[in-house]
Amino acid sequence: MTEQLLKGNVAFAEAAVRNGLRAYFGYPITPQSEALEHLSGRMIEEGRVFLQAESEIAAINMVYGAACTGVRVMTSTSGPGLALMAEGLSYIAGSEVPVVVVNMMRGGPGLGNIQPSQADYNFMTKSAGHGDFHPLVLAPASIQEIIDMVGLAFELAEKYRTLVMIAGDGSIGQMMESAELPPMQPVRDTVPEWAVSGAKGREPNVVTSLYLGAEKLEALNLRLQAKLAEIKRNETRSVEVATEDADLLLVAYGTAGRICVSVLREARRQGLNVGLFRPQTLWPYPEERLSELADQVKGMLVVEMSAGQMLEDVQRVVQGRVPIRFHGRMGGAIPMVDEILVDAESLAKEIGQW
Amino acid sequence: MRHEETVFSGFGGQGVLFAGQLLSYAGMAEGLHVTWIPSYGPEMRGGTANCTVIVSEEEIGSPIVHHPSVAVVFNSPSMEKYESLVKPGGLLLINSSLIEAESRRDDIRVVYVPASYLAGEMGNVRMANMILLGAFVELTGLVSLETVMAQLDEHLSQRQRKWLEPNYESLRKGTALVRAAA
Numbered sequence: 001m002t003e004q005l006l007k008g009n010v011a012f013a014e015a016a017v018r019n020g021l022r023a024y025f026g027y028p029i030t031p032q033s034e035a036l037e038h039l040s041g042r043m044i045e046e047g048r049v050f051l052q053a054e055s056e057i058a059a060i061n062m063v064y065g066a067a068c069t070g071v072r073v074m075t076s077t078s079g080p081g082l083a084l085m086a087e088g089l090s091y092i093a094g095s096e097v098p099v100v101v102v103n104m105m106r107g108g109p110g111l112g113n114i115q116p117s118q119a120d121y122n123f124m125t126k127s128a129g130h131g132d133f134h135p136l137v138l139a140p141a142s143i144q145e146i147i148d149m150v151g152l153a154f155e156l157a158e159k160y161r162t163l164v165m166i167a168g169d170g171s172i173g174q175m176m177e178s179a180e181l182p183p184m185q186p187v188r189d190t191v192p193e194w195a196v197s198g199a200k201g202r203e204p205n206v207v208t209s210l211y212l213g214a215e216k217l218e219a220l221n222l223r224l225q226a227k228l229a230e231i232k233r234n235e236t237r238s239v240e241v242a243t244e245d246a247d248l249l250l251v252a253y254g255t256a257g258r259i260c261v262s263v264l265r266e267a268r269r270q271g272l273n274v275g276l277f278r279p280q281t282l283w284p285y286p287e288e289r290l291s292e293l294a295d296q297v298k299g300m301l302v303v304e305m306s307a308g309q310m311l312e313d314v315q316r317v318v319q320g321r322v323p324i325r326f327h328g329r330m331g332g333a334i335p336m337v338d339e340i341l342v343d344a345e346s347l348a349k350e351i352g353q354w
Numbered sequence: 355m356r357h358e359e360t361v362f363s364g365f366g367g368q369g370v371l372f373a374g375q376l377l378s379y380a381g382m383a384e385g386l387h388v389t390w391i392p393s394y395g396p397e398m399r400g401g402t403a404n405c406t407v408i409v410s411e412e413e414i415g416s417p418i419v420h421h422p423s424v425a426v427v428f429n430s431p432s433m434e435k436y437e438s439l440v441k442p443g444g445l446l447l448i449n450s451s452l453i454e455a456e457s458r459r460d461d462i463r464v465v466y467v468p469a470s471y472l473a474g475e476m477g478n479v480r481m482a483n484m485i486l487l488g489a490f491v492e493l494t495g496l497v498s499l500e501t502v503m504a505q506l507d508e509h510l511s512q513r514q515r516k517w518l519e520p521n522y523e524s525l526r527k528g529t530a531l532v533r534a535a536a
Contacts, residue, residue, distance in 0.1 A: 005382055176390040176391070177390075258416060337416055
């Protein structure tokens with residue numbers, strides 16, 4: 001095992017190269033610009049395509065075009081850039097082409113700032129563009145996890161011909177941590193049978209999101225919904241810490257999730273039976289497991305770097321079975337262990353566990 | 355258990371982020387868990403820069419801490435920000451060349467090192483970061499000076515290699531100063 005000290009942005013970029021990324025199109029934006037810096041060297045070294053587009057709108061449409069030809073392609077950005085990409089994301093979803101997009105969330109709304117945030121949760125999971133679709137959204141909490149999720153993202157994108165997003169934040173992007181990169185894989189030399197890759201000797205393939213006529217477009221929508229249902233059945237992921245005997249459950253993802261590991265340790269030292277549920281897929285949300293836990297614990301504390309966006313999914317799943325409290329910081333502020341602990345203690349008192 | 359949550363803080367250009375990275379490399383080389391996370395404004399030089407480095411035998415939860423066990427402060431704004439935040443029983447390491455104020459805390463260990471002055475005397479004021487890191491290593495015993503030096507050799511960029519020996523000297527200087535004062 002060869003562990004290296006890697007910055008999140010460099011780590012996911014290099015992981016993509018090693019997973020056989022054929023083409024990258026993007027536009028720099030803090031806190032993910034190191035990814036472009038890294039790829040601008042590495043992709044050229046490997047004889048692959050790196051292109052810094054004139055805008056995020058151009059970048060996502062280049063990604064769309066490349067994806068139609070069946071090659072492994074990705075882009076990365078942060079909130080304001082993702083907003084510009086929304087039209088393209090919807091076209092990608094409607095055309096059913098595999099694409100991976102990394103979003104290193106930063107403080108918003110507006111130009112906001114370059115500090116870490118989780119306020120693009122609703123945007124990514126529920127409304128990444130017009131029309132009825134959801135991207136599959138993965139949420140890493142460490143450098144190793146984002147490396148592993150890059151490989152998984154390509155695999156899932158291609159398996160389901162769907163849009164996969166990795167929901168990082170400024171902290172995951174900027175942090176350095178020891179991690180291991182995957183072995184180098186060459187660029188795939190086969191072309192998927194649906195791809196637009198030159199029709200010599202066969203019937204032409206058509207990749208489009210344009211379906212004139214309600215019946216045809218509804219048929220596409222029915223197919224998309226069936227696919228999303230299948231993804232929901234097969235691809236929910238979550239990790240748990242000390243949930244076996246937990247009375248109070250922390251629910252948090254990504255950076256907030258790992259902060260809650262520290263909260264959990266401190267709470268346990270103080271004799272509180274605290275567990276942690278950390279979703280790794282934000283869409284599909286790991287509903288089934290959270291629902292089981294709702295029957296076991298006596299209260300939940302949701303922690304996010306937002307005003308409470310995932311909170312609504314937790315409420316939807318729990319359906320009032322146990323009290324749910326929320327601890328959130330916004331605008332680039334990061335929740336602090338001792339402050340979360342205060343809320344955990346007060347909830348513990350309320351549910352008679354302390 | 356070896357475990358420190360350290361903030362390095364100063365102006366951009368003082369080598370604050372690199373000092374933290376070097377500590378991270380050293381921690382990793384000694385088989386410990388490490389996280390390094392920077393926080394800085396958009397400007398390259400002259401803004402405030404700080405990083406939080408956690409080195410631990412235990413897997414690291416939050417990479418960000420409210421109350422560091424050690425604060426290494428390179429300038430006055432950093433002193434103002436972090437003096438009150440250091441955990442009781444912790445360590446405040448002060449670059450006394452640029453910070454005139456004395457700490458009012460009596461529940462932590464406070465060590466003054468005129469790092470910028472000494473670095474200037476040794477030929478390059480920018481090596482104050484290594485003097486402070488040398489002092490840090492001696493005061494905390496978190497990693498060995500030998501490991502830090504080996505990692506410096508490995509990670510100093512090509513462009514900066516001519517500074518390898520002077521950096522070694524600065525690290526030793528910081529260590530020796532603190533040892534002599536003890």
